[in-house]
Amino acid sequence: MMIGYFFRRILQGILVLIGVSFMTFLLPSLMGGNIARFVLGPHATPQALKEFLHSHGLDLPFYLQYYHYMLNLFHGNLGFSTNPGTLDVSVWTVIYPYLPRTLWLVIISLLFSTVISVVIGLFQGIKRNSFFDHSMTFLIFLLYSFPAFLFSLVTIIVFSLTLHWFPPSIDQPTANGFFSPLVQMWNYPGQFVLPLATLTVLGIGGLTRFMRGSILETMVQDYVRTARAKGCSPNRVLFRHAFRNAVLPVITILGLSLPALFGGALITERIFNYPGMGQLTVASTNVRDVPVVMGLTLMVTVATVLGNLFADLGIAIADPRIRLTGKR
Amino acid sequence: MTFPTDWEAEKMAVLDNQPGHEAALDALHQAANAAGDVHGTERMWQQMLRLFVSNKLAVASLVYVIAVVLFCFVGPFFYHSNQTDASASIFHVNLPPQKGFPLGTDYMGFDILGRLMFAGQSSLELGFLAAIISLVVGVGYGVFSGYVGGWIDSLLMRFVDVMLSIPGLFLLLATISLFGRSKVLLILVLGLTGWFGDARLLRGEAIALRDREFAQAVRAMGGGSGRIIWRHILPNTVSTMMTVSTFALAGSILALTSLGFLGLGIPLPETDWGTMIQFGSDNFQIGCWWQVYPVCGLFLVLIISFNYIGDAMRDMFEVRLRER
Numbered sequence: 069m070m071i072g073y074f075f076r077r078i079l080q081g082i083l084v085l086i087g088v089s090f091m092t093f094l095l096p097s098l099m100g101g102n103i104a105r106f107v108l109g110p111h112a113t114p115q116a117l118k119e120f121l122h123s124h125g126l127d128l129p130f131y132l133q134y135y136h137y138m139l140n141l142f143h144g145n146l147g148f149s150t151n152p153g154t155l156d157v158s159v160w161t162v163i164y165p166y167l168p169r170t171l172w173l174v175i176i177s178l179l180f181s182t183v184i185s186v187v188i189g190l191f192q193g194i195k196r197n198s199f200f201d202h203s204m205t206f207l208i209f210l211l212y213s214f215p216a217f218l219f220s221l222v223t224i225i226v227f228s229l230t231l232h233w234f235p236p237s238i239d240q241p242t243a244n245g246f247f248s249p250l251v252q253m254w255n256y257p258g259q260f261v262l263p264l265a266t267l268t269v270l271g272i273g274g275l276t277r278f279m280r281g282s283i284l285e286t287m288v289q290d291y292v293r294t295a296r297a298k299g300c301s302p303n304r305v306l307f308r309h310a311f312r313n314a315v316l317p318v319i320t321i322l323g324l325s326l327p328a329l330f331g332g333a334l335i336t337e338r339i340f341n342y343p344g345m346g347q348l349t350v351a352s353t354n355v356r357d358v359p360v361v362m363g364l365t366l367m368v369t370v371a372t373v374l375g376n377l378f379a380d381l382g383i384a385i386a387d388p389r390i391r392l393t394g395k396r
Numbered sequence: 397m398t399f400p401t402d403w404e405a406e407k408m409a410v411l412d413n414q415p416g417h418e419a420a421l422d423a424l425h426q427a428a429n430a431a432g433d434v435h436g437t438e439r440m441w442q443q444m445l446r447l448f449v450s451n452k453l454a455v456a457s458l459v460y461v462i463a464v465v466l467f468c469f470v471g472p473f474f475y476h477s478n479q480t481d482a483s484a485s486i487f488h489v490n491l492p493p494q495k496g497f498p499l500g501t502d503y504m505g506f507d508i509l510g511r512l513m514f515a516g517q518s519s520l521e522l523g524f525l526a527a528i529i530s531l532v533v534g535v536g537y538g539v540f541s542g543y544v545g546g547w548i549d550s551l552l553m554r555f556v557d558v559m560l561s562i563p564g565l566f567l568l569l570a571t572i573s574l575f576g577r578s579k580v581l582l583i584l585v586l587g588l589t590g591w592f593g594d595a596r597l598l599r600g601e602a603i604a605l606r607d608r609e610f611a612q613a614v615r616a617m618g619g620g621s622g623r624i625i626w627r628h629i630l631p632n633t634v635s636t637m638m639t640v641s642t643f644a645l646a647g648s649i650l651a652l653t654s655l656g657f658l659g660l661g662i663p664l665p666e667t668d669w670g671t672m673i674q675f676g677s678d679n680f681q682i683g684c685w686w687q688v689y690p691v692c693g694l695f696l697v698l699i700i701s702f703n704y705i706g707d708a709m710r711d712m713f714e715v716r717l718r719e720r
Binding site for chain 2: 358368
């Protein structure tokens with residue numbers, strides 16, 4: 069049963085990825101032949117335009133172009149940059165150093181926001197309608213409405229320009245390895261406080277609301293009443309019976325919050341001048357380096373889909389109801 | 397009430413009158429109202445209005461939104477300032493608030509108070525039009541998909557799954573890198589990349605409604621799918637649609653402002669709030685606080701108000717269902 073569920077869920081993820089790769093293929097091809105004009109500039113001769121299209125295989129029929137695109141993709145070839153600075157460098161070479169920086173930023177802030185919102189939501193759920201509950205609900209609502217760029221702007225104005233506690237930007241990284249962002253965070257934690265706080269707050273809003281609802285829902289279940297009736301102490305009821313069941317659905321929400329988090333990372337990187345995927349996407353959009361933007365979009369979506377997949381598989385391992393029936 | 401004398405239409409109308417089908421009933425009431433019969437109309441709207449007015453913060457939020465709209469569109473008639481001629485503005489760059497410039501000037505010498513209105517016009521217009529596009533596409537797509545069902549529904553929803561797994565801001569940037577960013581293109585891009593969540597929501601509603609008794613009865617009497625969707629499913633999703641449209645409006649204005657902040661907003665000579673915030677925050681370090689605080693405050697309270705109205709509306713519809 070469990071293997072069947074895993075298999076179905078993985079297949080579903082692969083299908084989504086194929087769909088996304090089709091979109092990153094389709095969007096640029098909507099431009100048709102204009103892409104040559106775009107790369108070569110307004111003064112290119114018709115001959116040069118034709119040669120460009122031919123050499124990049126853009127004069128082939130649609131299905132052949134897609135076939136070549138997918139073939140290249142399976143060989144890890146995402147195309148070549150059209151940015152004058154990195155002209156004809158492969159997209160993967162351009163974007164690889166930027167990937168782990170964003171990834172670690174997102175993963176670490178996700179950990180923080182999970183812990184914080186589970187704790188807040190739990191206490192809100194227990195002390196329902198108390199002063200704490202109401203003030204937290206209001207605070208969470210405010211944070212939830214705060215756009216990422218305004219939140220980082222406010223934190224910079226308060227904590228770095230006024231109080232001088234933290235620097236307003238992150239030093240340019242010197243290493244490109246997969247774990248080097250972690251090393252940098254370890255060496256210069258002060259620089260990462262504000263960006264990580266922005267991303268953490270971004271995640272807290274939705275998660276806390278969900279956790280509060282989840283614990284309220286669990287506390288009225290029959291098994292909680294049974295536990296109370298058989299004489300469990302309130303703490304044991306809460307942590308052994310209610311909490312475990314309430315916290316499970318949060319895992320799913322974690323996966324679903326990834327797209328928003330990557331969007332937030334894009335803005336945060338821009339503000340704190342940290343060269344991650346977001347920074348590169350904005351720079352490439354400015355010079356209209358389509359292959360790199362598409363490559364980045366594909367990569368960030370792969371990360372999202374994988375995150376969702378792991379969340380679903382994790383919850384299936386933890387909760388037998390899901391792997392047996394396929395749904396709750 | 398007056399019904400068309402046509403036998404089929406009369407039967408349909410009687411069916412529309414079934415209990416537990418309040419929205420369609422109200423549509424009928426409204427039709428009757430137009431025909432001159434005022435008795436017993438607007439029950440649903442009155443109830444909703446009462447619930448909304450009882451929420452003081454929601455009313456305050458609504459008042460604020462209306463005030464901002466008036467400020468941006470009516471304000472320029474009373475407060476004249478140069479917002480387009482850069483050669484004339486160049487003589488008073490980065491001035492602090494003073495006589496003649498109540499909120500100071502920006503890096504190009506434009507008056508900030510007038511700039512707030514000028515930028516607000518484009519931000520609100522674009523946000524509004526984009527929200528309409530995303531709402532129409534999302535509702536149409538979702539209701540169609542849910543109503544039709546079967547493999548078409550599966551296929552359409554897989555597409556939504558795919559698009560929803562691409563982070564929104566990346567999708568926006570990808571489309572902008574392809575098509576550029578004139579005003580019209582920005583409206584289209586914002587509208588056409590924002591509807592996937594709405595479609596999923598409305599699909600769920602359509603599935604829940606399509607096999608209800610009233611829909612089956614219309615079908616049994618020979619009413620077409622168009623009639624079921626238009627007269628029976630859509631009116632029943634009106635509460636969802638109102639909530640969704642509030643969030644859609646907030647979402648598209650926020651997305652536009654984020655783009656502006658990233659330096660990808662509406663190109664000069666026009667501008668938007670996000671672009672203002674971007675240039676203002678660049679100048680904040682040299683002490684130009686007046687270029688940051690007014691626009692950020694105005695915008696932040698606007699987004700909070702929209703979210704609050706959306707939340708209040710969702711609660712309102714839930715309470716309405718409970719009271720019933």
